[in-house]
Amino acid sequence: MTPRPVILLDDGGVMNNNQLRGEQWPPLVGEFFAPRLGGTVSAWAEANRVVVQRLLEPTSWLQRLQASSGYASFERTYWNDWLSAMGQLVEITLPLEEECIRLAQQAEVFIIPRIRSAFPGVIEAIQQLHAEDYILHTASGESSVHLAHYLEGMGVRDCFGRLYGSDLLNTFKEGPEYYRQLFSDLQIVPGDALIVDDSPRALAWASKLGARTVLVGDAQKMGNGAMHIHNLAELPALLQQIS
Numbered sequence: 001m002t003p004r005p006v007i008l009l010d011d012g013g014v015m016n017n018n019q020l021r022g023e024q025w026p027p028l029v030g031e032f033f034a035p036r037l038g039g040t041v042s043a044w045a046e047a048n049r050v051v052v053q054r055l056l057e058p059t060s061w062l063q064r065l066q067a068s069s070g071y072a073s074f075e076r077t078y079w080n081d082w083l084s085a086m087g088q089l090v091e092i093t094l095p096l097e098e099e100c101i102r103l104a105q106q107a108e109v110f111i112i113p114r115i116r117s118a119f120p121g122v123i124e125a126i127q128q129l130h131a132e133d134y135i136l137h138t139a140s141g142e143s144s145v146h147l148a149h150y151l152e153g154m155g156v157r158d159c160f161g162r163l164y165g166s167d168l169l170n171t172f173k174e175g176p177e178y179y180r181q182l183f184s185d186l187q188i189v190p191g192d193a194l195i196v197d198d199s200p201r202a203l204a205w206a207s208k209l210g211a212r213t214v215l216v217g218d219a220q221k222m223g224n225g226a227m228h229i230h231n232l233a234e235l236p237a238l239l240q241q242i243s
Helices: 018-037 041-055 058-067 071-090 097-114 122-131 144-154 176-186 200-209 232-242
Strands: 006-009 136-139 193-197 212-216 227-229
Touching: 018 041, 018 071, 018 097, 041 058, 041 071, 058 071, 071 097, 097 144, 122 136, 122 144, 122 232, 136 144, 136 176, 176 193, 176 200, 193 200, 200 212, 212 232, 227 232
Parallel strands: 006 136, 006 193, 193 212, 212 227
Antiparallel strands: none
């Protein structure tokens, strides 16, 4: 593969295991909010499990995206709804909206660096790619702030350049425009990029623009000409094979 591609890595499902994240968040939510707002750690943890499942339900998530004017408004609404819904279940009196948003932001800063959910071998693979002088950026639907905290917790933040989340591009990862904006910001042509993702839909969007793609996970989901690996730990070996 010549020249060396700029590698753009998705986060959840590629670098980090979303199931492990989902298991680790609730007790940390309780640890943060219980001393500040009242209620028990266990009550907050259970409220978080219930509320997040509701907020991440695909139809609800899509409606939120469509109703927002941009990522910033989407995130503020999400923070307020997240804390408000949990507060109702814990049965405590919440502060005004702006304070709820501030507390939700602080909670994420407290929680995310404490999460340990990297897939086996991923940290070592990222460090190897960085040592081999590959240019690494993220290409995620999360915010760049979240990505920074997760990567700092993994000890690999310095291996990456730009942490592309929807906030940096002010474009949701819901279509080819996300990648079009990303390539424009990096000032590269799509053919210079290698997109690594666990979503066939996302890879199809990138592929249509001319990017090279690698699917992580179930090979049965392939269908757009993407290369395939089972785990990000296999990426350095794949790059050696195709270089």
